[in-house]
Amino acid sequence: DAGVTQSPTHLIKTRGQQVTLRCSPKSGHDTVSWYQQALGQGPQFIFQYYEEEERQRGNFPDRFSGHQFPNYSSELNVNALLLGDSALYLCASNTGLLNSPLHFGNGTRLTVT
């Protein structure tokens, strides 16, 4: 049973470019959340998707957008990349129930030059 898988594992982009990160949730999970983790910091919540709709959103600009597909997989898109967008982007899935623990993928390391 595969856990949460993310692709790609590493990515290097230039300032101003656009990037798409992908995530497949753990089998049986229908809720996907995205987090940005800067070096030495805790994860910061970007947004959460459930039933193909954005259910919650953190304090991130509109340059960050997402999508969830009918098979529950998800994409994170970042437009007009800034140097400060360099971080580890984590995808997490759960069942959406109140105490359902998050299962994290190993993340995509994005470097913006």
Place this chain on the structure above:
Amino acid sequence: KNQVEQSPQSLIILEGKNCTLQCNYTVSPFSNLRWYKQDTGRGPVSLTIMTFSENTKSNGRYTATLDADTKQSSLHITASQLSDSASYICVVSSILTGGGNKLTFGTGTQLKVEL
């Protein structure tokens, strides 16, 4: 404002020794508190989860405590091993009006276990 503060920021201990990590939170309304272990370059992995009525929860050599009155939690690691070297993150969940929950993450304690 919901906040989770962890201490110490970093810690170095010798293999075989015990250690305790602290987490203080100002999250309301409280739903549950989780401790995660994050190895370098990997995603966080859940160690324990505690609800309001639980005071202690163990997972092998890891024991978490919760004092909901003082809004404090601790993670005690017994007989540390080199593989315990990681970041330990405290995450507090609050209930949102209208359903769902919101997670507030601490910045983590970086633990290094040395020979």
